[in-house]
Amino acid sequence: MSTITTEELAETTLLRFATAGSVDDGKSTLVGRLLHDSKSVLTDQLEAVERVSASRGQEAPDLALLTDGLRAEREQGITIDVAYRYFATPRRRFILADTPGHVQYTRNMVTGASTAELTVILVDARNGVVEQTRRHAAIAALLRVPHAVLAVNKMDLVGYDEKVFAAIAEEFTAYATELGVPEVTAIPISALVGDNVVEPSANMDWYGGPTVLEHLETVPVAHDLSHCHARLPVQYVIRPQSPDHPDYRGYAGQIAAGSFHVGESVTVLPSGRASKISGIDLLGEPVDVAWTTQSVTLLLEDDIDISRGDLIVPSKDAPATTQDIEATVCHVADAPLTVGHRVLLKHGTRTVKAIVKDIPSRLTLDDLSLHPHPGQLIANDIGRVKIRTAEPLPVDSYADSRRTGSFILIDPNDGQTLTAGMVGESFAAPEPVKDGSEDDGWDF
Incomplete structure (x- = not known):
């Protein structure tokens, strides 16, 4: 060669x-x-x-x-x-x-x-x-x-x-x-x-x-995300203590999908506040346009309360925020995931408290049949879950975005990753039943 x-x-x-x-x-x-x-x-x-x-x-x-x-x-x-x-x-x-x-x-x-x-x-x-x-x-x-x-x-x-x-x-x-x-x-x-x-x-x-x-x-490769729904999870708010830039406030992160350009109307989620992009810094230099996988800093025309975990999106293409998430998951931890399990849900750069409200089904790999309401998922199981979060989250369908349509569940006690989830993915699971777990401060 x-x-x-x-x-x-x-x-x-x-x-x-x-x-x-x-x-x-x-x-x-x-x-x-x-x-x-x-x-x-x-x-x-x-x-x-x-x-x-x-x-x-x-x-x-x-x-x-x-x-x-x-x-x-x-x-x-x-x-x-x-x-x-x-x-x-x-x-x-x-x-x-x-x-x-x-x-x-x-x-x-x-x-x-x-x-x-x-x-x-x-x-x-x-x-x-x-x-x-x-x-x-x-x-x-x-x-x-x-x-x-x-x-x-x-x-x-x-x-x-x-x-x-x-x-x-x-x-x-x-x-x-x-x-x-x-x-x-x-x-x-x-x-x-x-x-x-x-x-x-x-x-x-x-x-x-x-x-x-x-x-x-x-094999054809079609991983160009520049034409997908534009999404920027905020990782860090930059406010340099410098007399040369007394009013500088930038919102830094890696563009998960799509592209942003100066003058574009954007919305910050989950607050829903709107503004326009007044500038984009890339590697310390101003640019007019930035696209997926680039790490950039966005500057906005308005002074908005934005922090790590927020999501900046085009105003014309903003996803809905919700506290109720239905997803297909692959359970990766040795400890089982059960109905009523109190967890942390990490989506993008945001982590919130959440409860597993129901496990409607588990997939049987031999014949792809669904075992209804198994009550728990053990290591390597694939199943459907319904989750209620303490705060609203701006989630996309996994079919639309593998980045902003995915999440992980974390054990709040030791930080162990429990489950990887794909929002909206389904094996046509049966209708879930209500769970009667008691209120212990996590029931949102």
Whole structure:
């Protein structure tokens, strides 16, 4: 592969993708193979992997070690944390999140896939689609990851049998389609040998589709949020103690979506106060327009009481504020989430008290049926919740904005993250029942 020049790198697009699958399906080996065969591994990294592999008595380098960097992972042979890797080809730049496969660490997949535009879900050709495969597909669907790749791995261990691949691809595609995954591309691979990862396989001439890298390089990427609903969660209010700027008051934050321009009418939520943008500072310099992911400071014409946690939006495109939120959640904590649970809800830069008023349903992964009113969600469960907040929040539907349509629930006692939620996402849960919990100071 040719060396990438600075000019070529600047012109390439960026793809964020995540890998997922059950334990020992070969995710780390696939990632290592991608990095190795695309010439994205530094010489000293490869030498370190070769030394560790040799110390274990392995003849060939264990490419999984390129991502399994934690000592505990190397000792156990499993991936625990989300391992991020950055690499590039002449056609595209990549941010890769290698997520854990063990059911105990499914919560980490939520983190890794939350910003992904594509998910690679691995399946061991010998085992086919298993429960963890279904769970990962359901999470990818909930997080609205627009593209999915089914990588049927270890084809060398089933004699490169086309019928084995076809049966797995058909089962998974039917399941993903039922979940609402818009696109599935199935690719037969052997990460250990290198078949169809970067180079086409000579062992599977019956397959005429792309390799994994070819698909990653060519899949359409539509993560331009500059045309979405404009949103700026306020992180900090800047009032410098300087005689040169005695009246300066700026509202700093990272634009979550959309764009803002000088002279635009804006509304501050949840207060509902309106003003106009009198100036925008970007890296200490005034600009006329700023857009998504840029960290900026907005200056307003009117002196409004604004603090961290407020949301600045265009007046013509302001979301409604509400204290009642219905959402689909993935519960990530070991302690269960129960009806009547008192929590903190973090949305953007704002954190408020909240109560879990009802858990209308829990999703059964085997057949996508709904278990009505389970009363609680345990670790790795996916379900519907109704939440009442102490203060009104300006929330978007997750379908409209993955940034301002999401939230997390936090344990107020120890600060542990309990649940990741997507506003408005639904598996057509049944109508909720009222809960008769007593008033103890949290009932809003």
